[in-house]
Amino acid sequence: MKKKRVKKSVIVIPLLILIAISSFFISKTYIFKSNVSLSVNASAEFPKPDYSASLIMVGDSLIHDGVYLDAKKSDGSYDFKPMLDDLKPIIKRYDLAYYNQETVLGGTELGLSGYPRFNSPYEVGDAFIDAGFNLVSLATNHTMDMGEKGVLNSVAYWKKHPEVYTAGQYSSFEERDTPVIKEVNGIKYTFLSYTVWTNGLVPASGKEYLDSIYSDELAKKQIEAVKGKADVILVAMHWGTEYSLDIDAKQKRIAQYLSDLGVNIIIGAHPHVVEPIGYVGNTLVIYSLGNIISAQIGDERLTGIMVAVKIHKTITDGKTTITIDPPHCELTYTWHNALFKNFNVYPYLKLNTSIFSQYQSYQTKYSGIVSSISDKVKFTDLSTDDYGNN
Numbered sequence: 001m002k003k004k005r006v007k008k009s010v011i012v013i014p015l016l017i018l019i020a021i022s023s024f025f026i027s028k029t030y031i032f033k034s035n036v037s038l039s040v041n042a043s044a045e046f047p048k049p050d051y052s053a054s055l056i057m058v059g060d061s062l063i064h065d066g067v068y069l070d071a072k073k074s075d076g077s078y079d080f081k082p083m084l085d086d087l088k089p090i091i092k093r094y095d096l097a098y099y100n101q102e103t104v105l106g107g108t109e110l111g112l113s114g115y116p117r118f119n120s121p122y123e124v125g126d127a128f129i130d131a132g133f134n135l136v137s138l139a140t141n142h143t144m145d146m147g148e149k150g151v152l153n154s155v156a157y158w159k160k161h162p163e164v165y166t167a168g169q170y171s172s173f174e175e176r177d178t179p180v181i182k183e184v185n186g187i188k189y190t191f192l193s194y195t196v197w198t199n200g201l202v203p204a205s206g207k208e209y210l211d212s213i214y215s216d217e218l219a220k221k222q223i224e225a226v227k228g229k230a231d232v233i234l235v236a237m238h239w240g241t242e243y244s245l246d247i248d249a250k251q252k253r254i255a256q257y258l259s260d261l262g263v264n265i266i267i268g269a270h271p272h273v274v275e276p277i278g279y280v281g282n283t284l285v286i287y288s289l290g291n292i293i294s295a296q297i298g299d300e301r302l303t304g305i306m307v308a309v310k311i312h313k314t315i316t317d318g319k320t321t322i323t324i325d326p327p328h329c330e331l332t333y334t335w336h337n338a339l340f341k342n343f344n345v346y347p348y349l350k351l352n353t354s355i356f357s358q359y360q361s362y363q364t365k366y367s368g369i370v371s372s373i374s375d376k377v378k379f380t381d382l383s384t385d386d387y388g389n390n
Helices: 002-041 065-071 123-131 147-159 173-177 216-224 249-261 359-370
Strands: 051-061 096-100 135-137 165-167 182-184 187-195 232-238 265-269 277-280 283-286 291-293 303-316 319-324 328-335 344-347
Touching: 051 187, 051 265, 096 232, 096 265, 135 232, 165 187, 187 216, 216 232, 216 249, 232 249, 249 265, 249 277, 249 283, 291 303, 291 328, 303 359, 328 359
Parallel strands: 051 096, 051 291, 096 135, 135 165, 187 232, 232 265, 265 283
Antiparallel strands: 051 303, 182 187, 277 283, 303 319, 303 328, 328 344
16 A cells, blocks of 8 residues: 555656646746737737727807708797708717807797897707717807896706706806716716807806806816816817917917816817817817807808717726827818708718818818827728727
8 A cells, every 4th residue: 555655646746746847837928928918009008998988079059040040840840950960870979979059049939049149949959969969068158148048048958958968057156066077988077168258248246157257266166176086077168269270379378277287188169160189288189179060151160070089997006097099080061052051061071072162172171280289180980980989
């Protein structure tokens, strides 16, 4: 019996040594492969994000009387949905979709009107919601066109659609100053909206909550209230010089200030034409998206831009890191006939010379303008782009 046990031990011990040596080399090989994988992917996608969300942004919904008269039906109601039919399949691909509601939705009960003091029907909002938009900026230079009642009607309308996150118009200071943080795909985000311009129409003293007029103090107060709670801070800014393709000094100053406060993305409106996209520190700044729909005269004012980004959240050793992929863009064009009928918003990639004879030269022109301060901007087909994940 002793001899048998000894023989068994003699066999087992070398076997264990062999297993240990093999394991060592297998381990070494695995570590080597891991290191290779890390070095290859470090600049692209390593470490893999824990959460990702897509965001698309378009410009100003500027509802002139020509637009709402075209939307009017025989029963007296309004239908703007067909105007956005060519955008809808694109917008629906994204988790978050932003636009700027330039004109106040005061409703027909206040009397509809166009320039210079606008009032738009609620059905404008219905059409944008139907198209997939769920982030709406409301602080503009036309917020007070219909006075307090116009703003309160607008706020009441949007409250009927809790799936839409609006900012910039409120019915009380408490509502304005209470932080709102939402979540998409595991990423917590907050959204703020300010206007630099008022056209001389400002809320009455004690009712400043009706229109979020920009000040460094208000922005700092609201941004600091969400620091450490929201992963991503989005700020819509109604700023800049109307019809200018260039960035003005005030835009640059505010962009730097908001970047210093930790804002991730600044979304610009008001110029009604497309302006450059770039970075201030780590902040992506879209200086102006132009118009998404309007009856303004001139192809520059009928051309807008869609900008898409992918937001990633990675948690390593308890620390959260947010990264935002470079912007992908596609131009848009608002078409109507000579009688201001049959309004339709086209992605540029759906255009032909019968719709807009100069669309190819405008594509070249605006590609240069948009990417003039950053080489990270890419033009692509947003109907198939990999940023859209829905």
